[in-house]
Amino acid sequence: MLRGESVRYNSLTIILHWLMALAFFVMLASGVVMEYFDIDKSLKYQLFQWHKGGGVLLLLAFFLRLAMRIFARTPPLPETMKALEKKLAKIGHWGLYVMMLLMPLSGWLMVSSSPYGLPTIVFDMFEWPHFPGVTGNGAVHDGAKLAHLILAIIFAALIAGHIAAVVKHAISDKENLLKRMWWTK
Numbered sequence: 553m554l555r556g557e558s559v560r561y562n563s564l565t566i567i568l569h570w571l572m573a574l575a576f577f578v579m580l581a582s583g584v585v586m587e588y589f590d591i592d593k594s595l596k597y598q599l600f601q602w603h604k605g606g607g608v609l610l611l612l613a614f615f616l617r618l619a620m621r622i623f624a625r626t627p628p629l630p631e632t633m634k635a636l637e638k639k640l641a642k643i644g645h646w647g648l649y650v651m652m653l654l655m656p657l658s659g660w661l662m663v664s665s666s667p668y669g670l671p672t673i674v675f676d677m678f679e680w681p682h683f684p685g686v687t688g689n690g691a692v693h694d695g696a697k698l699a700h701l702i703l704a705i706i707f708a709a710l711i712a713g714h715i716a717a718v719v720k721h722a723i724s725d726k727e728n729l730l731k732r733m734w735w736t737k
């Protein structure tokens with residue numbers, strides 16, 4: 553490690569990481585509730601609106617996050633990590649980035665091709681347009697709906713692996729990676 557080189561992520565990445573992590577948990581939970589819970593019709597409608605609006609904001613936040621990943625400096629992985637662990641961490645992180653993009657894209661494609669054609673109003677702030685050229689296309693709708701479900705399962709599994717890796721490093725390697733994603737010295 554070079555002298556003066558930071559061992560933590562930059563502040564904007566830290567803020568985005570934790571806000572987005574919280575939001576993704578809410579998105580996964582609300583998706584399951586919308587799909588499998590027998591709840592009041594008006595609450596269900598409201599939940600759909602929040603889920604869609606939250607998903608659109610996460611899509612926009614993703615591009616800021618990706619820009620930070622590409623243009624800002626990323627602290628090198630700790631020396632205590634073995635070469636294989638470093639490789640797995642890199643694959644896992646890029647897998648999470650891919651899911652952060654594909655999850656909202658598949659949701660957007662699904663609602664854009666839905667036979668109901670309902671608009672997506674983002675928290676009463678602005679209307680998000682439908683994906684062009686797919687209106688009322690049943691095949692696209694069914695494909696996107698299935699993709700949204702399969703991607704959600706893969707995403708949840710990657711998140712579980714991500715958390716397990718942080719816990720594993722804390723317990724068996726005595727390396728607290730959380731410090732890299734926070735402002736503590």
Ligand code: HEM
Pocket residue numbers: 569572573574576577621626629645646648649652711714715718729730731732733
């Ligand atoms: C829920 C969704 C989550 C997503 C999508 C996510 C995504 C990511 C990504 C993509 C990175 C790599 C950053 C980079 O190098 O570009 C990262 C790093 C990290 N995440 Fe998460 N994360 C999530 C939740 C969590 C949770 C709950 C924890 C707590 C255990 C956590 C702890 C960390 C830590 C400590 C790092 C830094 C790893 C290092 O470089 O040492 N993340 N996260």
Ligand code: HEM
Pocket residue numbers: 576579580581582583584586587600603604605606607608610611655656657658659660662663672697700701704
């Ligand atoms: C950003 C991350 C997102 C996550 C993690 C997420 C997660 C989920 C999950 C877990 C489900 C239940 C899937 C099932 O059982 O079939 C779901 C359903 C749904 N999602 Fe998302 N979603 C996201 C973004 C979006 C976006 C951006 C939209 C639309 C603009 C959207 C629209 C929907 C709709 C309409 C359903 C219900 C499908 C139906 O009942 O026909 N989602 N979502």
